[in-house]
Amino acid sequence: MSENRGVVYVGGGKVEVHSIPFPKLDNPQGRKIEHGVILKVVSTNICGSDQHMVRGRTTAPTGLVLGHEITGEVIECGSDVETLKKGDLVSVPFNVACGRCRTCKEQHTGVCETVNPARAGGAYGYVDMGDWIGGQSEYVMVPYADFNLLRFPDKEQAMSKIRDLTCLSDILPTGYHGAVTAGVGPGTTVYVAGAGPVGLAAAASARLLGAAVVIVGDVNPLRLIHARNVGFETVDLSLDATLSDQIEQILGTPEVDCAIDCVGFEARGHGHAGAQAEAPATVLNSLMEITRVAGKIGIPGLYVTEDPGATDSAAKKGSLSIRLGLGWAKSHSFHTGQTPVMKYNRQLMQAILWDRINISDIVGVEVITLDNAPQGYEQFDAGAPKKFVIDPHNLVKRTA
Numbered sequence: 001m002s003e004n005r006g007v008v009y010v011g012g013g014k015v016e017v018h019s020i021p022f023p024k025l026d027n028p029q030g031r032k033i034e035h036g037v038i039l040k041v042v043s044t045n046i047c048g049s050d051q052h053m054v055r056g057r058t059t060a061p062t063g064l065v066l067g068h069e070i071t072g073e074v075i076e077c078g079s080d081v082e083t084l085k086k087g088d089l090v091s092v093p094f095n096v097a098c099g100r101c102r103t104c105k106e107q108h109t110g111v112c113e114t115v116n117p118a119r120a121g122g123a124y125g126y127v128d129m130g131d132w133i134g135g136q137s138e139y140v141m142v143p144y145a146d147f148n149l150l151r152f153p154d155k156e157q158a159m160s161k162i163r164d165l166t167c168l169s170d171i172l173p174t175g176y177h178g179a180v181t182a183g184v185g186p187g188t189t190v191y192v193a194g195a196g197p198v199g200l201a202a203a204a205s206a207r208l209l210g211a212a213v214v215i216v217g218d219v220n221p222l223r224l225i226h227a228r229n230v231g232f233e234t235v236d237l238s239l240d241a242t243l244s245d246q247i248e249q250i251l252g253t254p255e256v257d258c259a260i261d262c263v264g265f266e267a268r269g270h271g272h273a274g275a276q277a278e279a280p281a282t283v284l285n286s287l288m289e290i291t292r293v294a295g296k297i298g299i300p301g302l303y304v305t306e307d308p309g310a311t312d313s314a315a316k317k318g319s320l321s322i323r324l325g326l327g328w329a330k331s332h333s334f335h336t337g338q339t340p341v342m343k344y345n346r347q348l349m350q351a352i353l354w355d356r357i358n359i360s361d362i363v364g365v366e367v368i369t370l371d372n373a374p375q376g377y378e379q380f381d382a383g384a385p386k387k388f389v390i391d392p393h394n395l396v397k398r399t400a
Contacts, residue, residue: 002022003019003022003138004019004020004021004022004023004137004138004139005017005018005019005020005137005138005370005392006018006020006065006066006067006133006134006136006137006138007065007066007067007134007136007137007370007373007374007390008020008063008064008065008066009053009054009060009061009062009063009064009066010062010063011056011062012056013054013055013056013381014054014374015054015066015373015374015377016374017370017371017373017374020065020133020137022139023038023133023139023140023141024141025038025076025078025141026141027143028130028131028132028133033078033143034078034079034080034081035078035080035081035143035144035145035146036078036081036141036142036143036144036145037074037076037077037078037081037084037141037142037145037149038074038075038076038139038140038141038142039070039072039073039074039075039090039092039135039139039140039141039142040072040073040075040138040139040393041070041071041072041135041137041138041139041140041392041393042071042072042073042089042159042162042166042391042392042393042395042396043070043071043162043166043367043389043390043391043395043396044067044069044070044071044135044136044137044166044389044390044392045067045069045166045167045169045170045171045387045388045389045390046069046136046373046376046377046380046387046388046389046390047068047069047170047171047197048196048197048198048264048302048380049068049126049302050066050067050068050125050136050377051377051380051381052264052265052266052302052304053066053126053127054066054377054381055266055309055381056308056309057265057266057304057307057308057309057310058127058128058304058306058307058308059127059128059306059308060126060127061127064125064127064134065125065133065134065136065137066125066134066136067124067125067134067135067136067137067140067390068094068123068124068125068126068134068135068169068170069094069135069166069167069169069170069171070091070092070094070124070135070140070142070169071089071090071091071092071162071165071166071168071169072089072090072092072135072140072142073087073088073089073090074086074087074088074089074090074145075139077145078145080146081145081146082146083146083151084145084146084149084151087155088151088152088155089151089152089155089158089159090149090150090151090152091149091150091152091165091168091169091345091349092124092135092140092142092148092149092169093109093148093150093169093170093173093341093342093345094123094124094169094170094341095109095110095112095121095122095123095148095338095339095340095341095342096112096115096116096122096123096124096129096130096132096143096144096148097109097110097112097115097122097144097147097148097342098112098113098114098115098143098144098147099144099146099147099148100114101113101114103120104147107340107342107343108340109340109341109342109343110337110338110339110340110341111337111338115130115132115143115144116128116129116130117130118130121338123338124140136370136373136390137370137392138370138392138393148342150168150342150345150346150349152165152349157353158353159395159399160399161352161353162395162396162399163360163365163367163389163396163399164352164357164358164359164360164365165349165352166360166365166389166396167201167359167360167363167365167387168341168345168348168349168352169341169345170339170341171197171198171201171363171387172201172204172205172345172348172357172359173339173341173343173344173345173348174198174201174202174300174339174341175198175199175200175201175202175203175204175205175260175262175300176201176202176205176208176344176348177298177300177339177340177343177344178192178198178202178205178260178261178262178298178299178300178339179202179205179206179209179211179258179260179298180205180209180298180344181296181298181299181335182258182259182260182296182297182298182335183257183258183295183296183333184205184206184209184210184211184258185209185210185211186209186210186211186212187210187211187212188206188210188211188212188257188258189211189212189213189215189251189256189257189258190203190206190211190213190214190215190256190257190258190259190260191215191216191217191247191256191258191259191260191287191290191291192206192214192215192216192217192232192259192260192262193217193218193259193260193261193262193263193283193286193287193301194216194217194218194261194262194263194283194301195216195217195218195220195223195224195226195227195234195385196218196223196262197363197364197387198262198300198301199216199218199227199260199262199263200216200226200227200230200232200362200363200364201359201362201363202260202262202298202300203216203227203232203362204357204359204362204363205357206258206260207231208351208356208357211258213233213250213251214232214233215232215233215234215235215247215250215251215256216232216233216234216235217234217235217236217237217243217246218234218236218237219236219237219238219268219270220383220385221236221238222383222384222385223383223385224236225385226364226385230361230362233250235247235250237270237271238270238271239271240271242270243270243286243289243290244289244290247290254290255290255291255292255295256290256291256292256295257291257292257295258291258295258296258297258298259287259290259291259295259296259297259298260297260298260299260300261283261284261287261297261298261299261300261301262300262301263283263301264283264301264302264303265280265301265302265303265304265307265315265318265320266278266280267279267280267281267282267283268282269282270282270286277311278310278311280310280315280320281320281321281322281323283301284297284299284320284322285322285323285326288323288326288327288330288332289326291330291332292330293330293331294330294331294332295330295332295333296332296333296334296335297327297332297333297334297335298335299334299335299336299337300339303318303320303336304318305317305318306318360387363386363387364385364386364387365386365387365389366386366387366388366389367389367390367391367396367397368388368389368390368391369390369391369392369394370390370391370392373388373390376388376390
């Protein structure tokens with residue numbers, strides 16, 4: 001077996017499906033590794049983080065094979081792999097982690113210290129994250145397989161719920177991490193900034209954790225309609241009414257207990273005029289305004305150290321005009337950084353398998369072929385209220 005195809009960033013806001021090398025049990029430096037496996041990709045999702053690269057908002061090089069949200073079937077195991085076998089169906093955390101360093105042992109797998117020579121933290125198909133080849137492809141290699149991979153206990157059952165389980169590689173744990181770090185619990189009131197897939201996953205996670213009210217805000221009317229249709233309160237940030245006023249109309253008070261930023265650095269301003277222009281600090285500043293004193297703010301939304309497409313020189317280096325004094329005065333707690341997927345994915349798998357959360361309906365999963373991935377990127381970039389799931393081998397559609 002030697003053929004493989006994948007989604008490749010070609011520059012200028014474009015991706016194309018190209019022939020790429022069939023994976024080997026080698027690390028990015030070309031050294032043979034026996035702790036890895038090769039997967040036949042069952043499903044692989046388009047993520048908002050991929051869009052940042054495709055839009056030219058990072059230093060991602062052309063030719064990068066994209067894709068960090070991967071579910072697959074093991075077809076080859078290295079000689080050091082002990083707990084997995086050919087035929088196993090597994091979820092791949094987007095974090096590449098060794099399981100051996102201090103941060104991995106402390107469950108901070110998003111900042112593994114050994115898998116990326118440039119900085120802490122590795123990921124598949126992502127800029128500055130260790131040059132691990134992405135999984136929006138037919139086949140992919142996963143290192144440290146015994147540590148990284150979550151095996152589904154019943155393959156047939158898992159395939160019957162694959163549209164939900166495909167979300168375990170990133171967006172569901174990421175949304176859940178945002179809710180947990182924001183302090184969501186029974187009876188809390190929660191505001192989620194962003195009605196994209198991660199925002200909806202955060203809202204669903206807040207509901208799973210027992211929140212009394214979950215409010216989702218966005219400037220995209222189609223995404224707000226979808227959020228309402230799946231049971232969340234919404235606020236329209238393109239209106240001139242302030243966020244606090246709209247929250248007060250729902251809750252009777254202008255503040256919430258917990259807030260989650262699922263937008264990140266490509267945020268837009270609020271109000272009819274503001275929504276047309278980028279304002280990268282808008283979300284963080286607004287969350288400090290509407291979060292009660294001593295409240296917590298979870299920040300799974302992406303912020304970067306280099307943004308070539310930023311509107312000002314400070315933002316190009318990740319420096320934003322944040323009202324930290326307001327957060328300090330209100331004794332807010334902030335939690336940032338990549339989600340340590342392995343901290344949550346097993347529990348969330350059980351929640352899916354036991355019908356505690358219907359995440360595919362909530363985020364609007366739409367299954368597409370590998371050849372249609374470029375069109376999926378275009379629709380997602382245009383704001384479609386969907387989570388596009390690529391089905392390279394037509395395995396997901398067969399379960400319909």
